[in-house]
Amino acid sequence: MDTKTNTDNLESEILEGKAKGGVAGSDADIEEVFDKSAAVASFIREQSANHQTTNAEVFLEAPFSLEVEELLALLDELKLEGAYKDIYSIKGEKTIYLFSNQYITHNYANMMVMVEERDLIKLVAETVRYESKTYPRPTDVRLFYRNPFKLSVDIFKAVLKQLKETVDYDDIKETKASNNAVYLYSDKFMDRSHATSLAEWVEVEADQNP
Amino acid sequence: MAKITGWAGKMLRVNLTTGAISTVDTMKYKDFIGGAGIGYKIIFDEVPQGTKAYDEANKVVFGVGPLTGTGAPCSGRTNITSLAPTNPYHAVTDSHMGGNFGAYLKFAGWDGIIVEGASNKPVWLRIENDKVTIEDAAHLWGKGTVETSMLLNEEMGKEACIASIGQAGENLINLSSIVNSVNHSAGGHGGILGAKKLKAIGIIGTQAINIAEGKGKDWVDLNAYMMDEIIGANNQHVVPNTPQPWAEFHDSRSRWTAQTALFWGAAKPPVETGECPPGEKNKVGLRTQKAVFDLGPVAEARTIKMGGCHSCPIRCQSNLEVPELEKYGLTRYAASTCINFSSPGSVMLKGYSDGDPKGEVALITKCLGSRLADDYGIWSNYGQLPRDFKYAYTTGKLKEALPKEEYDSIPWDLVESGDPAFLLEFYRRIALKEGEFSHLGDGPYWLAERWKFDEDYWNGNSLWSKMAYPKHHSNESGAQVGVLVNIMFNRDANSHTHQNMIGAGLPTELLREISGEVWGSPDAFDVPQNYTPMNEYKANFAKWSLDRNFLHDSITLCNWVWPMTVSPSKKRNYRGDTALEAKFFSLATGIETSEAELDLAAERISTLHRALTVKNMKTIDMRNQHDTIPTYVFDVDPDKKPFTPGTVKMDKDDMQLALTMLYKAYGWDEKTGAPTRATLEKLGMKDVADELEGLKLLP
Numbered sequence: 001m002d003t004k005t006n007t008d009n010l011e012s013e014i015l016e017g018k019a020k021g022g023v024a025g026s027d028a029d030i031e032e033v034f035d036k037s038a039a040v041a042s043f044i045r046e047q048s049a050n051h052q053t054t055n056a057e058v059f060l061e062a063p064f065s066l067e068v069e070e071l072l073a074l075l076d077e078l079k080l081e082g083a084y085k086d087i088y089s090i091k092g093e094k095t096i097y098l099f100s101n102q103y104i105t106h107n108y109a110n111m112m113v114m115v116e117e118r119d120l121i122k123l124v125a126e127t128v129r130y131e132s133k134t135y136p137r138p139t140d141v142r143l144f145y146r147n148p149f150k151l152s153v154d155i156f157k158a159v160l161k162q163l164k165e166t167v168d169y170d171d172i173k174e175t176k177a178s179n180n181a182v183y184l185y186s187d188k189f190m191d192r193s194h195a196t197s198l199a200e201w202v203e204v205e206a207d208q209n210p
Numbered sequence: 211m212a213k214i215t216g217w218a219g220k221m222l223r224v225n226l227t228t229g230a231i232s233t234v235d236t237m238k239y240k241d242f243i244g245g246a247g248i249g250y251k252i253i254f255d256e257v258p259q260g261t262k263a264y265d266e267a268n269k270v271v272f273g274v275g276p277l278t279g280t281g282a283p284c285s286g287r288t289n290i291t292s293l294a295p296t297n298p299y300h301a302v303t304d305s306h307m308g309g310n311f312g313a314y315l316k317f318a319g320w321d322g323i324i325v326e327g328a329s330n331k332p333v334w335l336r337i338e339n340d341k342v343t344i345e346d347a348a349h350l351w352g353k354g355t356v357e358t359s360m361l362l363n364e365e366m367g368k369e370a371c372i373a374s375i376g377q378a379g380e381n382l383i384n385l386s387s388i389v390n391s392v393n394h395s396a397g398g399h400g401g402i403l404g405a406k407k408l409k410a411i412g413i414i415g416t417q418a419i420n421i422a423e424g425k426g427k428d429w430v431d432l433n434a435y436m437m438d439e440i441i442g443a444n445n446q447h448v449v450p451n452t453p454q455p456w457a458e459f460h461d462s463r464s465r466w467t468a469q470t471a472l473f474w475g476a477a478k479p480p481v482e483t484g485e486c487p488p489g490e491k492n493k494v495g496l497r498t499q500k501a502v503f504d505l506g507p508v509a510e511a512r513t514i515k516m517g518g519c520h521s522c523p524i525r526c527q528s529n530l531e532v533p534e535l536e537k538y539g540l541t542r543y544a545a546s547t548c549i550n551f552s553s554p555g556s557v558m559l560k561g562y563s564d565g566d567p568k569g570e571v572a573l574i575t576k577c578l579g580s581r582l583a584d585d586y587g588i589w590s591n592y593g594q595l596p597r598d599f600k601y602a603y604t605t606g607k608l609k610e611a612l613p614k615e616e617y618d619s620i621p622w623d624l625v626e627s628g629d630p631a632f633l634l635e636f637y638r639r640i641a642l643k644e645g646e647f648s649h650l651g652d653g654p655y656w657l658a659e660r661w662k663f664d665e666d667y668w669n670g671n672s673l674w675s676k677m678a679y680p681k682h683h684s685n686e687s688g689a690q691v692g693v694l695v696n697i698m699f700n701r702d703a704n705s706h707t708h709q710n711m712i713g714a715g716l717p718t719e720l721l722r723e724i725s726g727e728v729w730g731s732p733d734a735f736d737v738p739q740n741y742t743p744m745n746e747y748k749a750n751f752a753k754w755s756l757d758r759n760f761l762h763d764s765i766t767l768c769n770w771v772w773p774m775t776v777s778p779s780k781k782r783n784y785r786g787d788t789a790l791e792a793k794f795f796s797l798a799t800g801i802e803t804s805e806a807e808l809d810l811a812a813e814r815i816s817t818l819h820r821a822l823t824v825k826n827m828k829t830i831d832m833r834n835q836h837d838t839i840p841t842y843v844f845d846v847d848p849d850k851k852p853f854t855p856g857t858v859k860m861d862k863d864d865m866q867l868a869l870t871m872l873y874k875a876y877g878w879d880e881k882t883g884a885p886t887r888a889t890l891e892k893l894g895m896k897d898v899a900d901e902l903e904g905l906k907l908l909p
Contacts, residue, residue: 051455105458105780134717136737140462146452147470193856197739201686202463208593208672209683210504210548 037077040064041084041100048103053112056089056096092117112148120151120159125169129186138175138183138195140202160184177203215420216276216798217244218321222342224335226406227266227327231342236321241894244275244321246304246763247815249291252324253302254822254898259905263295264382264405272315272323272411275765279313279419279520281429282794283436284768286519288312288390292399293826294700295384296591296653296678301700301826302819304763305387305589307373308519308527309394312766314371317415329407334362334374338414347409351380354585355389362412374410375400376587378641383651385640387589393527393545393580394519397589398701422800429797432790437491437523440777440787442466442714444498444526445706445770448778449715456487458780461715465526466778467499474499475511476531488778494523501528504551505576506568517545524771532577538634544577546584549593554579556596557636559603563628575630582633586641591653592702594680597671598657599636599650608647611661616645654678668840674702675838683709685843686858689741690868691734693860694752695759697837697869698816700823706769707755712738714776716784724776728788729754740855744864749871753816754809760819761791761812814893817876821885821898830909832883833873839865879909 040059047054056075059066066074075098078084086100090113097116099109107130114123127149128139141160144151151159163169171188177199185195214237221234239248249271261267270292277285288311294303315323318339325335332347350358358374366372373390379400386400403409421429442448443466450457451464468483486493500516501509505528512532516525526547533542555567555576562571583590590596602608609617620639624632638644640651649660655678658667667673674681674696682702684692687709696703711721712735722732725747729735734747762769774786787793789805796803820832829835843860844852852861873880877889887908890899902908 048455104455107458108453108455111453135459135461136718137461143453143462148453191740191855193850193854194740195856197856197858201739205686206463207552209681209686210552 036064036066036070037074037081037084040074041078041087044087044098045100045102048100051104053090053097053099053104053109053116055116056098093119108148115148115150120155121163121166121169123149124156124159124163124184125166125172125186128172128184129189132186132189132195136190136194137202138185138190138199140199141182141184175199179203212800213420213423215422215800216280216795218316218319218419220320221248221322221324222320222337223324223326224342224344225327226325226329226333226344226408229344231344234324241811242815242818243761243764243811244278245273245287245289245766246291246760247273247811247818248322248764249273249289249304250302250815250818250822253291253293254818254825254901256326257293259825259828261293262300263293263297263402266328266406268293268402268405270325270399270402270406272311272325273764273766274312274315274321276798277794278766279316280421280794280798281433281521282767282798283433283441284519284522284524284771285766286310286313286521287763287766287768288315288396289763289766290388290396290399292402294398295382295401296398296655297700298655298676298678299700299827301677302822303398303699303701304704305396305398306704306763307388307390307394307396308522308768309391310371310520311373311390311394311411311413313520314413314415316419317417318413319415319417323411325403325406325408328405332407332409334410334412335408336366336412338366339416347407350374350409352377355587356392356585358410359392362410366412366414370412370414372410372412374587375403375408376585376641378587378589378651379404380409381641381643381648383588383640383643383648384653384656385589385591385595385651387584387587389584389587393584395550395584395587395589397591400587400589421798422796425797425800432793432797434491436774436787436790437494438489439779439782440774440790441494441523441771442497442776442778443468444500444524445713446710446772446774446776446786447713447715448776448784450485454485454487456485459716463713464715465500465503466497466715467503468493468497472499472502473510474513474515476514481515488780491523495525498524498526500526500547501530504528504548505573508568508570508573512573514543519768522768522771524768526770530577532574534574535578535581538578538631540578540581544581546577546580549590550580550583551576553590553593553596554583554633556593557599557633558625558628558630559600560626561628565628571628571630575633578630579633579637582637586637588637588641588651592680592682594654594672594702595650597673597680598654601663601667601671602650602657602661605664607661607663611649612646616647620647669842669845674840677701677836681840685860686739688712688748688751689736689858689860690744690748690865691752691755693839693843693865694749694868694872695755697839698756698819700826703759704769705755705759707758707773707775708751710771711735711775716776720784721776724785725751727785728775739858741853741858741860743853743861744868744871746871746875749868749875752868752872753813753875757809757812757816758791760815761808764812764815765791765795767791810893813876814895817878817885817889817893818895818898820876820878820883821890821895821902824884824902824907825905828905828907830879830882830884830907833869833881837869837883882909884909 175196181203183199290305293300332351334347355376359372379386382401387395389395447464449459450466468486474481483496486497501513517527518525530544564571672680679702684696725735726732729750731747734751777786792805792808847857850857887899
């Protein structure tokens with residue numbers, strides 16, 4: 001396996017499924033891996049405590065200066081080591097992101113990664129699908145104006161327009177409550193009638209039944 | 211004899227006809243726990259059948275329980291039990307108030323006050339520990355609850371807690387409340403105190419409430435466990451209303467509003483709620499920024515703090531600074547929550563002058579209305595009062611009913627322009643019994659008779675039944691479960707057990723898993739607005755919701771937060787702890803009691819309430835005479851069928867099956883819904899069975 005030091009190569013490694021870690025041979029190696037693991041985990045936790053995910057590329061640079069293979073191996077080590085069971089990774093389109101679930105939940109980290117990746121159409125569509133499937137509920141579009149999304153109204157409107165024109169996301173539908181509040185839902189997971197009635201409940205009826 | 215702990219051990223009996231003051235041994239009622247349970251027993255035993263709410267023979271029981279004032283989280287409630295003047299049968303109801311009254315009553319050494327008879331002149335009751343006197347209230351009569359409290363606090367000292375009626379109660383307005391500490395109101399029984407000429411009760415209590423010997427550390431540990439792992443926000447919502455890094459889930463309807471950059475903006479200096487994840491018990495009180503939830507973002511800058519009841523960490527009562535109130539002759543401070551804010555807004559039939567339902571004018575209107583209602587002592591009947599006003603106005607019934615001169619004297623221009631000043635007219639006319647308009651305060655049943663409302667009135671306007679109350683978390687809240695909860699009482703169902711679970715904010719599949727563990731099958735819990743036909747597990751859910759409500763009103767705990775069916779804790783996989791009431795009860799009383807045993811006591815109280823309703827209504831046919839369901843429940847969404855996605859429409863046959871299943875779960879007669887002798891005896895109430903048999907009211 002070639003040693004690659006730039007982020008494109010790291011991405012390739014991940015996408016090609018080559019991201020398998022090596023096994024340290026000597027006691028000294030084990031000690032070294034352990035130290036690096038601790039340092040990497042500590043950095044990830046610190047970032048997470050500040051409500052930030054960690055782009056794995058940061059470890060290719062000083063002060064860590066890990067080689068790609070070394071980093072990938074180390075990340076695999078983290079998964080196996082009980083002391084680092086709080087460290088999780090999410091594979092993005094361009095890199096991988098790391099976080100500690102002591103400070104950030106997996107769901108929130110997923111949102112942060114989508115924001116980081118700046119694929120706003122996917123961000124909206126996947127969020128809506130997740131909510132329609134999980135809760136299930138239609139998604140109040142005002143969600144995207146808040147943390148961690150923080151889209152402006154104009155940007156959101158532009159994204160929504162493009163989303164509606166994207167075949168891959170043709171399951172994402174819009175409905176409105178009687179107060180004109182806009183909600184989105186995925187018809188893979190929710191019936192239109194159901195989505196509309198839930199939106200009406202949240203927007204209008206719940207206030208009448210406090 | 212073992213020392214009595216948890217309970218104070220004695221209740222106060224005050225006869226206003228004779229002036230006699232005596233004590234009653236609480237422990238002979240301990241199977242009924244306290245509060246509502248003891249209230250029902252006393253009303254069942256001591257108030258003759260056929261008594262009407264304002265009769266001298268009616269009694270009022272102010273009841274607290276073994277947890278009230280102990281420091282158990284959310285244990286500051288007071289339960290008031292009496293016959294209801296709004297109910298066409300004058301059947302029994304409870305009214306409930308938070309604040310400090312209940313705890314102070316315990317500190318004074320009392321588990322309850324039984325008020326009986328009637329005075330021939332205005333009086334107030336002064337309680338300073340064991341020293342109890344009936345005092346002249348001539349100087350208080352005609353005054354609002356605010357001034358009454360101020361005068362009695364001047365007399366007793368600021369450490370006293372004062373509960374009083376306003377002018378509405380004095381004038382026997384059916385929709386009257388009893389208010390303590392100026393803004394903690396209990397709805398429905400104010401007029402009864404008015405009939406008895408009892409203006410107020412002032413309490414100073416300086417005694418300790420004991421818990422079981424040697425259980426202090428266990429108590430502290432249990433409290434810490436609940437605060438760290440179990441409790442959520444108001445309504446036991448367990449997820450925040452915005453995405454937050456620590457939170458796996460979120461829900462925009464959650465009352466867990468705390469977040470970064472959200473403040474109590476009028477505090478000096480402003481207090482940021484911040485994020486308040488589980489495990490940080492000292493932040494529980496910041497989780498619910500209820501002013502913003504109730505009144506919108508404009509309330510943030512006006513929020514001085516979130517207040518609440520004795521021993522409650524949730525703090526759901528908004529304390530606001532609203533200088534505009536001074537224009538209407540009030541102080542600039544407002545404090546209220548929930549329906550007391552929304553109800554005055556509904557009076558403004560044409561909306562607000564700025565057209566914004568969450569704007570500044572709406573906030574001022576709601577604060578003004580809530581202060582006026584609390585000062586006059588007017589009860590909104592869970593928001594039904596303004597709906598009745600709207601119905602009467604829009605159908606022309608109001609114009610028909612009022613003399614022309616009176617109708618023309620009402621400043622309708624204020625309604626048309628959305629001017630909050632209309633509320634001054636609205637509440638004053640009702641409280642002071644000014645003219646025909648004041649009959650809006652009679653309540654739906656008597657009003658509909660008096661103003662000859664059409665039958666369509668009963669099939670809309672959010673009314674539930676001719677028992678004269680509105681729906682309160684009914685079919686829109688858990689389908690059959692919500693309906694069954696709504697048929698049980700003689701006023702609006704103040705049961706939040708089922709609604710809190712449904713609104714907790716967690717994914718439905720998770721809630722279904724938990725439902726399976728608590729009620730026997732995940733099928734107890736439906737996806738909201740996508741319902742399934744009735745099953746026995748839903749009957750379990752409904753019965754459990756009712757029983758826990760009766761338990762909370764007896765023990766006393768706040769049913770707006772309890773029970774702890776779920777938690778915000780991911781490490782617990784969001785499981786709550788439904789045995790917590792029993793754990794606190796055991797530690798307080800020293801009577802080791804399992805969750806099942808305490809649930810059985812709750813079932814006893816539920817069944818006694820049912821038996822008392824049978825006695826009040828003089829019929830065993832609860833199914834057809836009491837447990838009625840409005841037709842809109844079955845007619846809503848004409849183009850949809852029941853049990854299809856997107857409708858709360860119910861099926862008539864299915865609901866009759868639901869009634870049968872609930873009756874069966876209680877061991878009541880499955881045909882009529884009345885308690886049987888066998889069930890009453892199983893629950894230790896042979897005397898109740900004997901009384902009902904004598905009245906020919908056993909199935």
